[in-house]
Amino acid sequence: MPKTFIFGQGQKAFVPNYLFTRMQKVILMSSDAVRFAMWLSDLNSLPEITVPPGYTLRTYRDGDAAAWCRIMSGQVGQWTVERFYTDVHDQPVFRPDGLFFAVHDDTPVATACAWWIPEKYGADVGILHMVATDPAHRSRGLGRAVSLSVIRFLAAQGMRACVLSTTSQRLAAIRLYLSLGFEPELDTPEIRALWPDILRAIGNREIAETKN
DSSP states (O other): OEEEEEEETTEEEEEEHHHHHHHHHHHHHHHOOOOEEEEEESSSOOOOOOOTTEEEEEEEOOHHHHHHHHHHHTTOOOOHHHHIIIIIITTTTGGGGGGGEEETTTTTEEEEEOOOOHHOTTEEEEEEEEEEEEEEOOSSSSSHHHHHHEEEEHTTTSSSEEEEEEEETTTHHHHOOOOOOEOOOSSSHHHHHHHHHHHHTTTHHHHHHHHO
């Protein structure tokens, strides 16, 4: 079994790699979250969208606000219907056809939204925004499906790139974004220091070694 050496107080311990990865996850989750951006520069070679049996994809409809808040709350802040209308629905950049849901038994269980901040990124950069999956429906590829739906929507709008914002503690999300081709913007000392540990914690050990 592969092992990792840990040194401390003049002693050397042999730790199985799977346990070392768990230790790194605990350390990352107990540290302060560091926010950083990830970029996808190629919107022309996107993978196909696949949805598991029993689920379908659709866009926002009137009356979906409460379901959206239920999915998001506790994962990306706390949301009420009133806040959704103020901060999302009633914003000039909101597009109902750019807010996607994965639906199970007519109930939305995962979501992602297209967004824009042209004054920050320019008019030709779209944002993959507000990605979340109901915990009861995780590990089915739904986050990937709704994320790809947003990215394909942005590509159809003529965007040249897609950006997102996440934090160092959202390990499952970071793994998803890397699998979609996003690359981190390591623009602060904090995220540069954490990035190799993040990669090891999500299982990308070979990549992590090249980043040291």
